[in-house]
Amino acid sequence: MNIPFIKANLISLRRIQVILFTELDLPNNVVFSLIQDDKVINNPRIVRKTSTNNLFFYELELSQNFEFGHHTYLFVPNYISQVVDVSYAPYFPEFDDLFYYDGPLGVTYTKEKTTFRLWAPLASAAELNIKLPNAKRFVHYFMNRINNGVYELTLDGDLKGCYYSFFVNNSGVVREATDPYGKFVSFNSEYSVVDDINVIKI
Secondary structure, eight states, X not given: OOOOEEEEEEEETTEEEEEXXXXXXXXXXXXXXXXXXTEEEEOOEEEEEEEETTEEEEEEEXXXXXXXXXXXXXXXXXXXXXXXXXXXGGGSTTHHHHHOOOSOOEEEXXXXXXXXXXXXXXXXXXXXXXXXXXXXXXXXXXXXXXXXXXXXXXXXXXXTTOEEEEEEEETTEEEEEOOTTOSOBOGGGOSEEOOOGXXXXX
């Protein structure tokens, strides 16, 4: 018997498209639950259903707009919870209004402290991965999500010359990336580097 499969895609702020594969008979009254940060926040209403062979297609309507920046799963009884894929969100007409940001990004450095800012509106979490002064290993810090899809973290102390990168969780997939707004990089561009942009002479 094939393993059941479920895929959930956010197709608008209030609609989720579900593809479900199973060789089992599904009940007519399938109940979907939206789980956000381990709490059930919504029981979406089925507004459309079609099927072919062992594939079932559902379109679900949420009672309120989807909230980005959280670990969000769709749960179906007898199936594994599935992360809601938000990859289509940049095509939503509301995207620019929700996530337009014209503030500082990247590193804001002083000898007393450094602030890291990353624009990652679709991410459910972001971590700073940094090698602190005199440290042998990198350490991770969870970043705080602030306005318009920006993640921010401030660390005290003089971090000039420190190597860093980000770990970003998009739709359940975690990837490491250098700072897209950084001004300095390490050898072979493997890491971004904290430095003082004001001391550079052109």
